[in-house]
Amino acid sequence: MKERPDRPQIRDADTPRSGSNRQMGSCGKPDGLWVTGRSWWEESIGFITMKNGPEMPIVLGIDPGSQRSGYAVLSIEKDRPKIEEVGVVDLTSKLDLEDRLLELANEISAIIKEHKPTVAALEGVFSHVKFPRSALVLGHARGVCLVECRREGLPISTVAPAEMKRVIAGSGRATKAQVQRAVAVWCGLQKPPEPNDAADALGMALFQLRKVTPHLRGTP
Secondary structure (H helix, E strand, C coil), rough: CCCHHHCCCCCCCCCCCCCCCCEEECCCCCCCCCEHHHHHHHHHHHCCCCCCCCCCCCCEEEECCEEEEEEEEEEEECCCCEEEEEEEEEECCCCCCCHHHHHHHHHHHHHHHHHCCCEEEEEECCCCCCCCCCCCCHHHHHHHHHHHHCCCCEEEECCCHHHHHHHHHHCCCCCCHHHHHHHHHHCCCCCCCCCHHHHHHHHHHHHHHHHHHHCCCCCC
């Protein structure tokens, strides 16, 4: 019988995290310094979640996938979106689907416990007529994310991809590259965040943040 992978340890702000499948997306500092994801956030906020009141939401955006899932945690600072963390959960391709889903569940749970978001935003269900198996597998990954969010007591907002693109990038038919550029402008980044999965999750989080904070600034 195959051994189940150990559940990741949840660390505090001062304890390095090891054994995680999370990878930080590339992101540009507003002052022009390019570094790779997490090291930048380490320098700027030290992984300490902001002390937001009820009027200051923290949004977890998720772009679920069976091989790689994007995620983004956004808060607000001076009426502008502030990235607490953005990246992807890379799942071990050699594992069976059920074990990959377990890895995904563990990582989503760890992100929630670490950042304590107040709401989650996930892409809504849509069908792939030409690729029914892909749609089914994607549904499994989305279901895992929904369960972990609800287990932690998070309200969940379902976001239609076209609506997110319309609000964030200005067109419901925006390409992935256009979404990447738009979220970079919203968040004051020098370059579009990569990979696409991370940018899509950031778009989901931005959409929800703008929904609950109409005065949010940073419009492209």
